[in-house]
Amino acid sequence: MSKRYQQVPTQENLDELPSWESLRKQARHLEYQIDSRLISYSQSSANSTNTSIQQELTTLLQTLTKVSNDMGIHAQNNPQYSHLHSRHVSNLYEYNKEFKKTKANIQSQRDHLELLAGDYSRSSHLSELTRMEQSHNDVDEILQHAMDSRDDLERQQNDLRNSTGRLNRASAIFPQLRTVLNQIQTRKGRDTIILGSIIGILTCILLWYAFR
Numbered sequence: 679m680s681k682r683y684q685q686v687p688t689q690e691n692l693d694e695l696p697s698w699e700s701l702r703k704q705a706r707h708l709e710y711q712i713d714s715r716l717i718s719y720s721q722s723s724a725n726s727t728n729t730s731i732q733q734e735l736t737t738l739l740q741t742l743t744k745v746s747n748d749m750g751i752h753a754q755n756n757p758q759y760s761h762l763h764s765r766h767v768s769n770l771y772e773y774n775k776e777f778k779k780t781k782a783n784i785q786s787q788r789d790h791l792e793l794l795a796g797d798y799s800r801s802s803h804l805s806e807l808t809r810m811e812q813s814h815n816d817v818d819e820i821l822q823h824a825m826d827s828r829d830d831l832e833r834q835q836n837d838l839r840n841s842t843g844r845l846n847r848a849s850a851i852f853p854q855l856r857t858v859l860n861q862i863q864t865r866k867g868r869d870t871i872i873l874g875s876i877i878g879i880l881t882c883i884l885l886w887y888a889f890r
Contacts, residue, residue: 698752701745705766708742712773720780735777746770
């Protein structure tokens with residue numbers, strides 16, 4: 679038996695204490711309540727609100743401890759109560775042990791849930807960052823395509839301006855060429871007339887000499 683529940687001798691007058699039967703009846707009632715509350719407490723989940731059950735169990739165990747101490751005073755003065763008192767002390771020890779074990783298990787489950795929630799939150803955050811980074815990459819790619827398209831349009835505009843300039847220069851040159859050709863054609867026609875006239879004159883002179 680744990681030293682925690684060994685009774686310390688007292689000089690308190692037995693007449694000031696409740697009777698043995700009254701204390702034993704109260705102890706059995708408290709043990710029944712503690713049994714019921716421990717079952718409910720052990721079945722509660724880590725994410726439920728079980729503070730009230732925990733506080734109630736703490737109060738019941740404290741009350742049973744007080745009753746057990748009073749029963750110990752009776753047992754010290756009447757050895758025939760020692761065996762029954764030892765059973766209640768053992769029950770109290772087991773109740774405290776079970777309460778601490780269940781409380782630790784629930785706290786462990788709660789810590790595990792909080793850890794999972796933290797991991798999920800970090801995972802969600804990382805996923806969001808990954809999606810944002812992918813979105814930024816997509817935007818950068820779209821902007822790059824737009825800039826490439828703009829450069830292509832600018833090159834096409836430059837080529838078109840160059841072609842237009844060449845066409846304009848060619849158009850400016852062609853009238854001059856036509857003018858020169860016309861002048862050449864005019865001179866050629868005039869030379870042909872002159873040459874024909876000379877040939878006609880010479881022919882006439884030759885005929886004149888021939889028939890003289």
